[in-house]
């Protein structure tokens with residue numbers, strides 16, 4: 001069985017994946033989603049430049065924690081030999097829990113594209129092919145690519161590039177339905193995802209504007225993609241993976257989560273961050289996502305940014321819970 005079929009098999013079991021998000025999808029975040037139905041989860045993107053000699057702090061972005069059965073590692077860069085070295089280093093450090101290596105050709109950040117990395121690779125298809133070949137030659141796991149519709153707004157280069165990268169050995173392609181120039185603005189164009197999926201024989205994962213279980217299930221139904229990335233749709237809603245699967249398979253509408261349930265999830269998330277990172281500054285961002293729609297949410301957001309220790313965050317959640325109870 002080829003690597004494309006391996007990925008096809010994984011997507012057939014659970015087509016909804018936790019998308020890579022720099023600064024967000026750390027071990028604590030991934031574990032929250034895994035406990036609620038996510039099977040495949042990605043590391044935050046990591047630079048291939050010098051990964052082989054990187055510090056433990058950089059490796060923390062890549063290595064799965066004990067509770068994690070697998071990890072997909074996303075690499076970015078522009079030099080084929082650095083990719084080849086990084087693939088070997090990742091394979092050695094991660095071991096049997098490495099499901100796949102993904103090459104980032106989607107990141108639109110200025111400091112990345114000005115170095116010819118990320119989405120800029122969509123403008124240099126020969127180099128993109130060379131990078132895929134370099135990774136495939138060293139990897140003993142599938143090598144995949146994440147791209148956008150095109151680098152420039154109004155163009156649609158993804159189907160042709162996907163065909164070339166398939167020929168170079170990519171086992172799957174993910175497509176975010178926006179151009180690099182669009183960043184995260186405007187609406188994602190799912191027709192490009194569909195075009196790519198019809199242009200290649202390898203499985204395609206769609207991405208863009210999947211904000212709920214209903215969106216995720218709809219992308220699967222409306223396009224030829226076999227998998228769907230959930231990115232911002234996981235904010236404050238780690239249940240979205242189980243919900244999307246139940247909706248797509250059985251037509252069951254997602255349950256409403258009570259404020260208490262959401263506050264309990266926030267406590268769990270804080271506990272994981274405290275245990276695994278420990279980088280409590282990240283909690284300031286995700287805590288506000290769990291509080292959305294709660295009574296006095298705006299004023300609680302003000303309190304959240306004043307917290308810095310695990311104990312302060314946990315005490316604040318107790319306070320919010322008491323307030324919610326008083327309001328009901």
Ligand SMILES: Cc1cc2nc3c(=O)[nH]c(=O)nc-3n(C[C@H](O)[C@H](O)[C@H](O)COP(=O)(O)O)c2cc1C
Pocket residue numbers: 019020021022023024044045074104106107146176188207208209210211229230231232233
């Ligand atoms: C905060 C943030 C960080 C992201 N980091 C990455 C990344 O490291 N690698 C990547 O391929 N995509 C990254 N993305 C893009 C997402 O994976 C996804 O393709 C994009 O958000 C579109 O999906 P959405 O509209 O459903 O959020 C990031 C998105 C966000 C919001």
